[in-house]
Amino acid sequence: MVRVLIVDDSPTVRAVLRRLLAPHPDVQVAGEATNGQEAVDLVLKLRPDVVVTDVEMPVMNGLDAIGRIMEMRPTPILVITSRANRDRLAVAFEAVRRGALEVLPKPEAPEGWEELAQRLPELVRTASGLPAHRPVLKSPRHLPRVAPRVVEWILLGASTGGPGALRAFLAALPPAVQVPILVVQHIAPGFEDGLAHWLARETGRDVRVAESREQLKPGAVRLAPANAHLRLAADGSLEVDTETPPRQGHRPSVDVLFESALALRPAHVVAVLFSGMGSDGASGLLQLKRAGAVTAVQDEASSAVFGMPKQALELGATEVALPPEELAHFVAVTCGEEG
Structure with missing residues (x-):
């Protein structure tokens, strides 16, 4: 069973995400949070397998929450956010730098939700089986020998x-x-x-x-x-x-x-x-x-x-x-x- 924490300040979005995951008996919504601070608290309390979160929320935004989660209890994180403009999307990809696994678009039309309904359960299952953080090499390993060449x-x-x-x-x-x-x-x-x-x-x-x-x-x-x-x-x-x-x-x-x-x-x-x-x-x-x-x-x-x-x-x-x-x-x- 994959236990998922849903994080979004919109009750409508949380309800839709619940409905998308409901048909899958191997996926369970373990809890819901309305802001980043609640997300951090619930990750520590519920210990979900995967977190699905927005980045723009009150009290504590998603970026700060991702950073805190990865420090306190590393957990695979999927970001679902709107694509309103380039700067806002750049913020979403900053979530990747802080530890999120994937960034997905928050649908703006019914067909978008249908596509997400197909993709999200697969990503949740995949994410649940992955380490939430990767080891950092402390010193470079010996690189394979390669002859320099003209590279076009x-x-x-x-x-x-x-x-x-x-x-x-x-x-x-x-x-x-x-x-x-x-x-x-x-x-x-x-x-x-x-x-x-x-x-x-x-x-x-x-x-x-x-x-x-x-x-x-x-x-x-x-x-x-x-x-x-x-x-x-x-x-x-x-x-x-x-x-x-x-x-x-x-x-x-x-x-x-x-x-x-x-x-x-x-x-x-x-x-x-x-x-x-x-x-x-x-x-x-x-x-x-x-x-x-x-x-x-x-x-x-x-x-x-x-x-x-x-x-x-x-x-x-x-x-x-x-x-x-x-x-x-x-x-x-x-x-x-x-x-």
Whole structure:
């Protein structure tokens, strides 16, 4: 039985979330809180398996509550919040930095609640089986030896747990690494601008949502739009595709991005697969490795969900598995920059 604490200052939202979880006999709403302070108190009292919370609430906001919970009794946390504007979304992704596992949109239309009804129970079950915090390595491990090469593209793929990993990776990547970076992060529509804004603020890099036919400058970071595949075109520009169906249920698809680089110069590509459920990106990473690219994945100890990286390792798509900060150093060395 997965015991869930629901936290939101709106009685209507709390009631709807209860109804979404009610049909699932293996999920039980253990309690409800109307603000962050109540959430902290109930986490200590009820010891739920998962917390589902908003970020904007009275008395104590969700961000402060997440920080307190992760200090006092680390618990997997899912954030459900509105996507009113870019700054508000950036606050939501700050919750990831403080320990939240995933950020989900608070639906604004009936069809949105139907989609959440399908996704939330699965996420709650997954979150309940995960450690609420990950060990921090006290000293760098010995990095795999790699010969420096000319790198033209850095390709990154991520899903659940990805925003925090991407932040750590980009923040640790030395400024001297001036290579265009393309990112596919599975994300709800309307959240990509907030993620880009947050990553730019946190890392100091030029992070934006990708546009078709865009030619990237060195060091620029572009995110795939929600509900659109992102590809590298033959001339090195970007292609945003909203017509091709989802791949394995995903649009954007990490595999689609990785495979698009095969037609260019894969030997000058570095591709990294971060935390996420499922197997998206594993096949594409294997194809890139066979074509001469440098490949790596996030390791199990630092991954919120060791699904996509595990699939890649089992396929033989890479032998390199490291935490995000060490992946940044590995990529820097590959690019000829020691960091």
